[in-house]
Amino acid sequence: MNRDRMLARLEDRSTEWDLLVIGGGATGLGTALDAATRGYRTVLLEQADFGAGTSSRSTKLIHGGVRYLRNGELGLVRDSLRERGRLLKNAPNLVHPLPFVVPAYRAFDRYYHGAGLTAYDLLAGKLGIESTRHLGREATLERVPNLAAAGLHGGTHYWDGQFDDARLCVALAVTAARHDAVVLNHVRVDELVKDGGKVRGATATDRLSGQSYRLAAKAVVNATGVFSDAVRRLDDSAAPAIVEPSQGIHLVLDAAFLGGETAVMIPKTDDGRVLFAIPWHGRALLGTTDTPGVPVSLDPKPLDAEIDYLLEHAARYFTKAPARDDIRASFAGLRPLVRPPDAEKRGGVTAKFSRDHSLFVSDSGLVTIAGGKWTTYRRMAQDTVDRAADVAGLERRPCVTADLALEDRSGADGLKFEDAEWLEKLDPALPYRLADVVAGVRFEMAQTLEDILARRTRLNFLDRAAARKCAHRVVRLMADELGKDEAWIAAQLKALREAE
Numbered sequence: 001m002n003r004d005r006m007l008a009r010l011e012d013r014s015t016e017w018d019l020l021v022i023g024g025g026a027t028g029l030g031t032a033l034d035a036a037t038r039g040y041r042t043v044l045l046e047q048a049d050f051g052a053g054t055s056s057r058s059t060k061l062i063h064g065g066v067r068y069l070r071n072g073e074l075g076l077v078r079d080s081l082r083e084r085g086r087l088l089k090n091a092p093n094l095v096h097p098l099p100f101v102v103p104a105y106r107a108f109d110r111y112y113h114g115a116g117l118t119a120y121d122l123l124a125g126k127l128g129i130e131s132t133r134h135l136g137r138e139a140t141l142e143r144v145p146n147l148a149a150a151g152l153h154g155g156t157h158y159w160d161g162q163f164d165d166a167r168l169c170v171a172l173a174v175t176a177a178r179h180d181a182v183v184l185n186h187v188r189v190d191e192l193v194k195d196g197g198k199v200r201g202a203t204a205t206d207r208l209s210g211q212s213y214r215l216a217a218k219a220v221v222n223a224t225g226v227f228s229d230a231v232r233r234l235d236d237s238a239a240p241a242i243v244e245p246s247q248g249i250h251l252v253l254d255a256a257f258l259g260g261e262t263a264v265m266i267p268k269t270d271d272g273r274v275l276f277a278i279p280w281h282g283r284a285l286l287g288t289t290d291t292p293g294v295p296v297s298l299d300p301k302p303l304d305a306e307i308d309y310l311l312e313h314a315a316r317y318f319t320k321a322p323a324r325d326d327i328r329a330s331f332a333g334l335r336p337l338v339r340p341p342d343a344e345k346r347g348g349v350t351a352k353f354s355r356d357h358s359l360f361v362s363d364s365g366l367v368t369i370a371g372g373k374w375t376t377y378r379r380m381a382q383d384t385v386d387r388a389a390d391v392a393g394l395e396r397r398p399c400v401t402a403d404l405a406l407e408d409r410s411g412a413d414g415l416k417f418e419d420a421e422w423l424e425k426l427d428p429a430l431p432y433r434l435a436d437v438v439a440g441v442r443f444e445m446a447q448t449l450e451d452i453l454a455r456r457t458r459l460n461f462l463d464r465a466a467a468r469k470c471a472h473r474v475v476r477l478m479a480d481e482l483g484k485d486e487a488w489i490a491a492q493l494k495a496l497r498e499a500e
């Protein structure tokens with residue numbers, strides 16, 4: 001993915017794109033990949049970096065959603081499990097099976113959870129991972145040594161999928177580019193261009209150079225997550241709100257918090273939420289919350305009350321409870337939930353809103369895809385491209401992504417450096433090397449220090465202090481690769497400090 005070459009393609013004013021996709025999260029990137037592999041001329045513009053919004057801030061599960069089973073959303077669970085199976089097959093180096101335990105503190109719960117999770121296996125059908133089974137008390141504690149032992153009867157052992165969300169974004173972008181899509185980060189759509197009352201393109205600005213572009217397109221897709229309503233209002237200033245953001249946070253703890261490679265799912269906390277504790281890149285993730293009313297932003301921050309909630313619940317379910325000082329990093333994301341017509345009846349409680357996706361087509365033909373889950377991005381993209389092709393009067397071509405392998409090069413593997421110096425780790429406790437920085441810049445369009453620290457590597461998400469410590473080294477290496485000067489280096493370090 002060469003950014004300059006992609007920008008040069010935007011300059012050609014004679015090009016009319018079949019699809020212009022706004023937003024480079026899971027939904028937009030999936031849509032661009034789907035469209036490009038059908039042979040449509042496709043461009044995607046992302047105002048920040050690929051995955052910089054919600055799509056790098058998830059729980060990192062490719063799952064059917066056990067909770068939705070409880071809510072009776074069988075269709076959503078079945079579709080999600082089918083997508084889980086496809087991703088395990090199409091991106092085996094990016095998505096892997098992860099064992100879970102659901103602890104039972106009442107004898108009845110073992111049978112209740114066992115029955116529910118057996119139904120979950122059945123819904124997965126041929127694309128299932130391994131069967132659910134009961135574990136005795138000792139076997140449960142063997143898998144999760146830090147689980148609270150008092151009153152524990154045993155557990156239910158099941159499997160789901162795990163991934164690195166920001167890396168999958170990059171894989172989608174790289175694969176879309178392989179199929180001739182133009183995918184650009186740090187380019188913001190400012191306005192929609194209309195002709196005869198129909199949306200026929202957009203104006204955009206490269207936020208790194210300030211250069212403006214005007215693009216003509218047969219169909220424009222709004223895949224901007226919690227920003228969907230803002231983009232809808234570029235089309236129609238009176239467009240009603242369709243998205244209700246709900247914040248979820250995660251705390252990142254040392255791996256010793258779990259003490260093993262098995263994740264824990266608490267299916268119902270006092271307030272009806274699900275709690276996950278998951279091993280991830282040598283650390284443990286603890287999440288999540290469901291907080292409505294948080295202002296829309298690209299970099300939302302965990303609220304104190306959310307941190308307290310997670311620490312308090314961790315203390316109930318784990319023997320050695322984490323304290324604030326044990327938090328290596330934390331991150332927040334905003335779920336772009338579609339506001340149901342009966343939102344008031346549900347008391348406005350976002351935890352009760354469906355995680356299914358919806359498509360909206362405005363009178364002027366702007367196609368908005370909202371809601372959904374990371375797990376279902378491919379299915380969402382298929383529906384979106386089908387609809388956009390109809391709206392734009394494009395020749396109907398079948399979707400081909402169900403069996404499409406995703407490009408899975410992890411940064412360093414793409415480099416053939418003989419020199420061991422490139423394999424030096426950025427931090428001894430974390431899996432990233434100097435080569436990952438170089439690969440991120442050369443092959444994965446990383447443009448800023450934050451692109452590398454937050455999404456090409458996950459240093460910012462795994463350990464803030466470690467990320468800060470290696471920032472100087474990373475930024476110098478990036479400056480060499482990108483041909484940048486001292487002023488650029490200083491600006492990058494300043495931006496990093498300000499984002500804290």
Ligand SMILES: Cc1cc2nc3c(=O)[nH]c(=O)nc-3n(C[C@H](O)[C@H](O)[C@H](O)COP(=O)(O)OP(=O)(O)OC[C@H]3O[C@@H](n4cnc5c(N)ncnc54)[C@H](O)[C@@H]3O)c2cc1C
Pocket residue numbers: 022023024025026027028045046047048049050051052053054055056057058059060061062063187188189190223224225226227231246247248249288298332333334335336371372373374375376
């Ligand atoms: C806490 C939490 C945990 C979750 N866990 C899971 C999970 O484990 N599994 C799962 O399946 N799902 C999970 N989800 C849901 C999943 O993360 C989201 O559904 C998904 O990431 C949404 O992707 P998106 O592309 O729609 O939005 P985003 O990732 O937010 O992408 C939208 C993009 O649009 C860009 N944009 C906005 N305006 C413009 C503009 N004018 N010009 C150009 N670009 C623009 C933004 O910069 C942004 O990058 C979780 C969500 C949260 C919040």
